[in-house]
Amino acid sequence: MTAEGESERKPSGQRPSVFLERQSYRRRRLTDAARLLPFLGAALFALPLLWPGLSAEGQAVPLSSAMFYIFACWGGLILVGLIFGMAARRLRTRDESETEADQWRR
Amino acid sequence: MATLNILILVCLGYVVLLFGVAFAADRMAAAGRGKWLRSPLVYTLSLSIYCTAWTFYGAVGNAARSGLEFVTIYLGPTLVMVSWWWGLRKLVRVGRSQRVTSIADLLSSRYGKSNTLAVCVTILAVLGGTPYIALQLQSITLSFSIFAEADPSGLYREGSSVFWVATGLAVFAILFGTRNLDANERHHGVVTAIALESVVKLFALLAVGVFVVWGVAGGMSPMMDRIDASEIGRWNVDAGRWTTLIFLSAAAFVCLPRMFQVMIVENDDEGHLRMAAWAFPLYLLLMSLFVVPIAVVGLDLLPEGSNPDLFVLTVPLSQGNDWLAMLSFIGGFSSATSMVIVTAMALSTMVSNHVVMPIWLNTQEGLGSISGDVRNIVLMARRVSIAVIMALGYFYYSLSGGGTALSSIGLVAFAGISQILPALVGGLFWRGATRTGALVGLTVGFVLWTYTLLLPGMGGVWMPETVMQNGLFGLGWLRPQALFGIEGMDPMVHTVMWSLSLNTVAFCITSLFSFPSPLERLQGAQFVNVFDHSATPRGWTGSVAQSEDLMIMTQRILGAGPAQEFFQTEAEQQGGRSRLPEPTPGFLNRLERELSGSVGAATAHAMIGQIVGGSSVSVEDLLAVADESAQLLEYSSQLEVKSAELSRTARKLREANTKLTQISEQKDSFLSQVSHELRTPMTSIRAFSEIMRDTKGLRGTEQTRYAAIIHDEALRLTRLLDDLLDLSVLESGQVSLNVGDDSLRSVLDRAVSSALAGTDEKLAVRRSRASERIPLHTDLDRLGQVFINLISNAQKYCESPDPILTISAHDVGGRVVIDFTDNGSGIPPEAQSMVFEKFARVGVDKAGGAGLGLAICREIMQRLGGEISYLPGQGGGAFRVSLPLAYQQAAQ
Numbered sequence: 001m002t003a004e005g006e007s008e009r010k011p012s013g014q015r016p017s018v019f020l021e022r023q024s025y026r027r028r029r030l031t032d033a034a035r036l037l038p039f040l041g042a043a044l045f046a047l048p049l050l051w052p053g054l055s056a057e058g059q060a061v062p063l064s065s066a067m068f069y070i071f072a073c074w075g076g077l078i079l080v081g082l083i084f085g086m087a088a089r090r091l092r093t094r095d096e097s098e099t100e101a102d103q104w105r106r
Numbered sequence: 107m108a109t110l111n112i113l114i115l116v117c118l119g120y121v122v123l124l125f126g127v128a129f130a131a132d133r134m135a136a137a138g139r140g141k142w143l144r145s146p147l148v149y150t151l152s153l154s155i156y157c158t159a160w161t162f163y164g165a166v167g168n169a170a171r172s173g174l175e176f177v178t179i180y181l182g183p184t185l186v187m188v189s190w191w192w193g194l195r196k197l198v199r200v201g202r203s204q205r206v207t208s209i210a211d212l213l214s215s216r217y218g219k220s221n222t223l224a225v226c227v228t229i230l231a232v233l234g235g236t237p238y239i240a241l242q243l244q245s246i247t248l249s250f251s252i253f254a255e256a257d258p259s260g261l262y263r264e265g266s267s268v269f270w271v272a273t274g275l276a277v278f279a280i281l282f283g284t285r286n287l288d289a290n291e292r293h294h295g296v297v298t299a300i301a302l303e304s305v306v307k308l309f310a311l312l313a314v315g316v317f318v319v320w321g322v323a324g325g326m327s328p329m330m331d332r333i334d335a336s337e338i339g340r341w342n343v344d345a346g347r348w349t350t351l352i353f354l355s356a357a358a359f360v361c362l363p364r365m366f367q368v369m370i371v372e373n374d375d376e377g378h379l380r381m382a383a384w385a386f387p388l389y390l391l392l393m394s395l396f397v398v399p400i401a402v403v404g405l406d407l408l409p410e411g412s413n414p415d416l417f418v419l420t421v422p423l424s425q426g427n428d429w430l431a432m433l434s435f436i437g438g439f440s441s442a443t444s445m446v447i448v449t450a451m452a453l454s455t456m457v458s459n460h461v462v463m464p465i466w467l468n469t470q471e472g473l474g475s476i477s478g479d480v481r482n483i484v485l486m487a488r489r490v491s492i493a494v495i496m497a498l499g500y501f502y503y504s505l506s507g508g509g510t511a512l513s514s515i516g517l518v519a520f521a522g523i524s525q526i527l528p529a530l531v532g533g534l535f536w537r538g539a540t541r542t543g544a545l546v547g548l549t550v551g552f553v554l555w556t557y558t559l560l561l562p563g564m565g566g567v568w569m570p571e572t573v574m575q576n577g578l579f580g581l582g583w584l585r586p587q588a589l590f591g592i593e594g595m596d597p598m599v600h601t602v603m604w605s606l607s608l609n610t611v612a613f614c615i616t617s618l619f620s621f622p623s624p625l626e627r628l629q630g631a632q633f634v635n636v637f638d639h640s641a642t643p644r645g646w647t648g649s650v651a652q653s654e655d656l657m658i659m660t661q662r663i664l665g666a667g668p669a670q671e672f673f674q675t676e677a678e679q680q681g682g683r684s685r686l687p688e689p690t691p692g693f694l695n696r697l698e699r700e701l702s703g704s705v706g707a708a709t710a711h712a713m714i715g716q717i718v719g720g721s722s723v724s725v726e727d728l729l730a731v732a733d734e735s736a737q738l739l740e741y742s743s744q745l746e747v748k749s750a751e752l753s754r755t756a757r758k759l760r761e762a763n764t765k766l767t768q769i770s771e772q773k774d775s776f777l778s779q780v781s782h783e784l785r786t787p788m789t790s791i792r793a794f795s796e797i798m799r800d801t802k803g804l805r806g807t808e809q810t811r812y813a814a815i816i817h818d819e820a821l822r823l824t825r826l827l828d829d830l831l832d833l834s835v836l837e838s839g840q841v842s843l844n845v846g847d848d849s850l851r852s853v854l855d856r857a858v859s860s861a862l863a864g865t866d867e868k869l870a871v872r873r874s875r876a877s878e879r880i881p882l883h884t885d886l887d888r889l890g891q892v893f894i895n896l897i898s899n900a901q902k903y904c905e906s907p908d909p910i911l912t913i914s915a916h917d918v919g920g921r922v923v924i925d926f927t928d929n930g931s932g933i934p935p936e937a938q939s940m941v942f943e944k945f946a947r948v949g950v951d952k953a954g955g956a957g958l959g960l961a962i963c964r965e966i967m968q969r970l971g972g973e974i975s976y977l978p979g980q981g982g983g984a985f986r987v988s989l990p991l992a993y994q995q996a997a998q
Contacts, residue, residue, distance in 0.1 A: 031191065038189030045181050045352060049345045061341035064330040066174055067398055074184065074391050081188055081384035088380060 034084045044073040113253050127302055128282045128295035135294035143294050144374045146381035152297045152368045153386050154304035157393055159245035159442035160516040167415035169401035173338040180390040182355030190383045200636045201370035205699045208456045209366040216533040216633050217541035218626030219711045224460035226548050231363045234522035235453050239499030241515045242442035243268050249438050252419050275446045276496040283451035284488045297372055303440035310437025315396020318403045329399050336402045346599040354602055357524035363452035454491035462487040521602055525551030528610040537630045542620040547613025554605035558586045653686040779945040787819035829958040836965035843885040845993055851878035853886055857893035869901045872912045880922050884993040888966045895959045896926045896985050904930035927984040938976050
């Protein structure tokens, strides 16, 4: 009985619209991706450990290739970080303006 | 050829420029102008004090020695910045909400404002920082000496130049680092100067790099060929060192006092991290982009045995490009000075807040005897600390005499300061971390670091060769570079692995087994859940009389103006008429925060505690609060039980009331029905008897007819009264049953014959006699009465032209069920529920009986332990009688 009473009391306007939910969903997934990024970075930077060194049989990896790999990974991380930063700011500002509009509507 | 004098002039000019920039930025910030001073770009650039002279010069040296290994020092911080969402964001939020002044203050604040812990961290930081400062002095001196060698005419003396450099840096740090007392206020001047310096050093290194690649090597692809052809041209990095150094630099990036200063304390806005997260790694990438080319070209061009740490300077010089060399010198100078200034500032804050002030407070007995302006004392303590730290660096440099490879000193400092990491990370993410755990972990890590890395590095008296070979006290498993007998590891990897892992283990185990104080637990919750609540739950209580004391003390620390302003604002917020605010817990908390910005959390806590009389939160208080709430909970649950009982009782009462009302209504309607039923025959009896009395000359036939009517009505009256009597006897339960044995068939036989006897209306009764052979043990006469009633009902009310009554009997699990179904129209649904009520008649027109028959049947069946019900949907009127085969007393 109480449950019914509560659901009756709750005004229907409090339920966020599908659009807003989708927004915050996107933002959460973006945060997830940003959190996973360091692990990707660590894995990429750990990869050279598998390369054959000077002591190993056969040809060691030339330093220029090694440099290219490291700096490419590094640059990639920076780029993805930049994209995340920009996307996060855009989503946040849009979100803020929307909640404001929401308050007015209410 | 640039002479030494020109160099010194340029150098001095650069320093004057820095002074000017710092001064102007401070002025602008004070005037409220210059929003760009607080921009994320300046914040990101200020982070670049991570790149000291060690990385400016030493990275090239490192690359010349061990190839790409130098890059680990940049990869660690890159990973930390990329993972800002995990850690840095929280650290910055905590730093801002708790107004921490240094990393020692942060740990002290987290672990119950323990000053012991703060002192430990301070000692560790000073021990790690001093060689680091010496390293910067050494790099400046070395770069000077390069120019001095090229200019034999100059009067260059190494010792004096170091002294003057150290003095100059100290003056700069004192001038701009201790302008305002509140370490939590941003040092806009210093930060802006550092940002400028970081641009200069990046520009310098890039310029040298571009010169080397395009000026010396002749483009990208010849450069790449040259790299592969050089002696470091193959990937040859020790896996252990690679991983360890990335981890170590990441740890040091967070724990270094100077990094903490610019990253957390000087942070203006959490949002700046978002830009720094990608921009600072970009800065690091640019800084390391040309390191390998410079190293390779240096190895090619310069004679065997020249110091690779100085290739950044010597390569342009050897090519005769003096101005580029000058620029590169300024870059190195920038790296060194910015690092030294910030480190000195951060360390001096720690030393003055956690060592000098507590000692000074202890020597003063009570508050009453504190005289003079505490503000000046704090500032003086900070200035002296800066001077002392610089002096320590200078003496360390003089004693060690330089010579060790730059990067090794830097790594030793990294390993030392990283010992803070377990306590820091544990404090931020684990509520169970305790002060004892942090102290034990720090001590274990510090001892191991000193024994396995710091002392062996210093050698000589500090670490005799016998100990190195045979271990302490001749114990083989205590050899500094082969602990527990595990040999062959790189010394750095060895130290980092053992010290940090044992540090962490000790920290965790001790935390698990120790118990934190209430204040510690409250602070722990504040730190770990900083995003949930940024307000403080701990409270002070005080009386009005103490406000004046607080005012006096605050004036001494913050200065008269700011203190009065603060108190005035608070008083206005409280809405009181007095100029002094009431010492409410909220006010005391804000005051403590304000003071902790100047003198550190532990000291501020102690000072307010001196006046207000100790922390108001004790275990007893917490227990009392817990008891109270437990009592409240119990009381409310009791209330709940009682109210549930009350509502149950009320419901029962309501039900009883409804029943009573219904019964009363039934009684009323019964009485009116009965009187109505009695009145009808009575009226006719009276009427006809009056006719017979008053009418003269009635004929005999008429007399007989009237008398017959009177007789019939009297009979009807008698029958009604008999029925009523019967019903009331049955209802009252006073009926005595005459229980006998017979078969159902004979009971039905009798009932059918007596019901059909003496009537004209024909009713065909269909029975299956075989199934009626059921023995019964019950009151046979009463049961027969029920059957008679049902059969005569069918006879009376069945509208079919050929009325047929079907009687079927079944034995269903110890009960006999008899259905009486006729082929009439049955009882309309709305009347079905009423047929068993008294005086209920279906259809007024067919007035046959008083409407008591079925009511009596129902009562009889209840007495016999059975029931009678109407069966809807049988194609006609249908009644079902069910009763137990053997009547039992209990069935009543």
